[in-house]
Amino acid sequence: MEELKKAIDEIVKQEIVKVVISNRTNKDVEYNKINFTLKETNKKAYYQIEKYTDKQVFHENIDVDYLGEKLLEYIESNYKQIGAWSTTTTFDLKISKKGKVFLGKKKNDNVNLVNKSHNKEKNYILKEGMMIxxxxxxxxxxxxxxxxxxxxxxxxxxxxxxxxxxxxxxxxxxxxxxxxxxxxxxxxxxxxxxxxxxxxxxxxxxxxxxxxxxxxxxxxxxxxxxxxxxxxxxxxxxxxxxxxxxxxxxxxxxxxxxxxxxxxxxxxxxxxxxxxxxxxxxxxxxxxxxxxxxxxxxxxxxxxxxxxxxxxxxxxxxxxxxxxxxxxxxxxxxxxxxxxxxxxxxxxxxxxxxxxxxxxxxxxxxxxxxxxxxxxxxxxxxxxxxx
Ligand SMILES: C[S@@+](CC[C@H](N)C(=O)[O-])C[C@H]1O[C@@H](n2cnc3c(N)ncnc32)[C@H](O)[C@@H]1O
Structure with missing residues (x-):
């Protein structure tokens, strides 16, 4: 659990634009797959979550600050994989049968994933991450x-x-x-x-x-x-x-x-x-x-x-x-x-x-x-x- 939290913290430190949670641990887990997509309306950024069952998709929106918390909540004991994309990095998080966490990272060259309007929003003078x-x-x-x-x-x-x-x-x-x-x-x-x-x-x-x-x-x-x-x-x-x-x-x-x-x-x-x-x-x-x-x-x-x-x-x-x-x-x-x-x-x-x-x-x-x-x-x- 501690290991998983650390890996998720490392992912959400970056400006994540897309996440896919997949590979459920057993068939009783309600959703096959869960996607998070960064969106923006009225100058407020948020994540839209899409939860897929066999026949339906359920939607939920969350504030950008809760991404880490939400990922942990969904994945814990239910899924074995998270793919996440920031503007610069692709993350591949896998959990083994024994519960070991592996976090792969590579440079992201898929520019299409970048949500342009969100970038504009983030182009603040006082940026998150600055130690003010x-x-x-x-x-x-x-x-x-x-x-x-x-x-x-x-x-x-x-x-x-x-x-x-x-x-x-x-x-x-x-x-x-x-x-x-x-x-x-x-x-x-x-x-x-x-x-x-x-x-x-x-x-x-x-x-x-x-x-x-x-x-x-x-x-x-x-x-x-x-x-x-x-x-x-x-x-x-x-x-x-x-x-x-x-x-x-x-x-x-x-x-x-x-x-x-x-x-x-x-x-x-x-x-x-x-x-x-x-x-x-x-x-x-x-x-x-x-x-x-x-x-x-x-x-x-x-x-x-x-x-x-x-x-x-x-x-x-x-x-x-x-x-x-x-x-x-x-x-x-x-x-x-x-x-x-x-x-x-x-x-x-x-x-x-x-x-x-x-x-x-x-x-x-x-x-x-x-x-x-x-x-x-x-x-x-x-x-x-x-x-
Ligand atoms: C709503 S607060 C805004 C404070 C701050 N500028 C901010 O936005 O966080 C209004 C402030 O104006 C001050 N104020 C109101 N009338 C004033 C006056 N005639 N002279 C000096 N300060 C005044 C109040 O004491 C209060 O602290």
């Missing part, structure tokens, strides 16, 4: 560098956030950046982003995480000290009214609730930050204010109003950024199955034609008139005479 200490300590990776099943969503979020940043910073040869993470919370993203800049991109960063929670800030500073991340600091404070006297190149927020995102965007605009990456959440402000006359169909049903209000909040933010010279996009941050808070505002300073800036502001003002609301970011910029 913050990800291990934060419980997202195991000590062996595998994703912890229950943290898969968090892993996807961090990866996607970093991918989007990577896309943007590739455009320039940055040597040094000052970055503010507003509403950093437990700082999963902050630590991993620091690692990404310093260890992967070799860019010197000076990073600050700000949050209202004293215990969280204390903990994060302790961790940063333990890693020797000397340019990563955490401060206790409110985003609203936060002062920083040097230039800030990038502002990020991940799920800074409701108007906390507006204050963060406002600070970034005031600092003339080059880049902003912000995933808002709990956009309640406009929902509470909204009243409509000609478009009352959108406020007639509570659930519709709530969703429309949230989408309008982010459209208004994007337009206001554009009106102040930011090239702005709203991107799907993460598949809705992984998080319902799935819009990311990406904005970078650019030469936006005046006409376009004016139009963006007009659109906001028209929407405000239609729905009788006054968004916080608009108010802040107006008070400051920035719009």
């Amino acid at each position: 200490q913050p990800l291990i300590d934060l419980g997202i990776f195991t000590k062996e560098g595998k994703i912890v099943n229950s943290k898969y969503d968090k892993y996807k979020q961090i990866n996607r956030f970093i991918e989007i940043i990577d896309d943007e910073i590739k455009k320039n040869d940055y040597k040094e950046l000052t970055i503010l993470d507003f509403g950093c919370g437990k700082s999963y993203l902050t630590f991993v982003l620091y690692y990404y800049f310093v260890e992967i991109k070799n860019i010197n960063v000076n990073m600050i995480g700000l949050d209202l929670k004293a215990d969280v800030i204390q903990k994060c500073n302790d961790i940063a000290n333990r890693y020797g991340y000397k340019n990563l600091k955490f401060e206790l404070g409110d985003i609203n009214g936060y002062k920083y006297n040097n230039k800030v190149d990038m502002v990020i927020t991940l799920h800074a609730c409701d108007t906390a995102t507006d204050y963060a965007l406002y600070n970034a605009i005031k600092w003339n930050s080059k880049m902003i990456f912000s995933v808002p959440c709990c956009q309640h402000e406009l929902n509470h204010q909204m009243k409509a006359e000609s478009l009352s169909i959108l406020t007639k049903y509570g659930i519709v109003q709530e969703r429309v209000a949230a989408l309008m909040t982010d459209s208004v933010r994007a337009n206001l950024l554009e009106s102040l010279g930011y090239k702005t996009q709203l991107l799907e941050f993460i598949d809705i199955a992984h998080s319902p808070k799935n819009i990311l505002i990406r904005a970078s300073k650019a030469n936006i034609p005046n006409e376009k800036k004016e139009k963006s502001l007009q659109e906001v003002e028209e929407l405000m008139k239609q729905f009788n609301f006054k968004p916080t970011l608009f108010n802040l910029l107006k008070e400051d005479k920035l719009i």
Whole structure:
């Protein structure tokens, strides 16, 4: 049993795309053959299992993390052979009558076995198997560098956030950046982003995480000290009214609730930050204010109003950024199955034609008139005479 487990562990260490379990030990074993095929839908990878009896095929899907466990469960005392294929290796595992395990391995040249879409999925910046200490300590990776099943969503979020940043910073040869993470919370993203800049991109960063929670800030500073991340600091404070006297190149927020995102965007605009990456959440402000006359169909049903209000909040933010010279996009941050808070505002300073800036502001003002609301970011910029 121990021997079998060791052999299976060795197989599943690789990115396995296909497995065939065969050669049953006796005729009473229910299935003649069991196949596992790596599949992907909605950006989530899984194995499809096909279990063959004489007349029928039964299907089951499992999470990629459970491959080893499932193989062991099926093969134990029931089958004598596993064939498995990764993108590089063919495995042939055989169990003798006396229960001895033999694991054969050879280089795989059958490229047709490779599931192309899955490879795309796996092409993450933070790959499984990389020994990223913050990800291990934060419980997202195991000590062996595998994703912890229950943290898969968090892993996807961090990866996607970093991918989007990577896309943007590739455009320039940055040597040094000052970055503010507003509403950093437990700082999963902050630590991993620091690692990404310093260890992967070799860019010197000076990073600050700000949050209202004293215990969280204390903990994060302790961790940063333990890693020797000397340019990563955490401060206790409110985003609203936060002062920083040097230039800030990038502002990020991940799920800074409701108007906390507006204050963060406002600070970034005031600092003339080059880049902003912000995933808002709990956009309640406009929902509470909204009243409509000609478009009352959108406020007639509570659930519709709530969703429309949230989408309008982010459209208004994007337009206001554009009106102040930011090239702005709203991107799907993460598949809705992984998080319902799935819009990311990406904005970078650019030469936006005046006409376009004016139009963006007009659109906001028209929407405000239609729905009788006054968004916080608009108010802040107006008070400051920035719009
Ligand atoms: C949902 S958590 C997200 C934490 C982290 N960014 C993440 O995604 O894991 C929101 C965080 O924003 C912080 N926050 C909310 N309003 C804030 C404000 N006005 N100033 C500073 N932090 C704030 C909260 O204390 C909380 O830790």
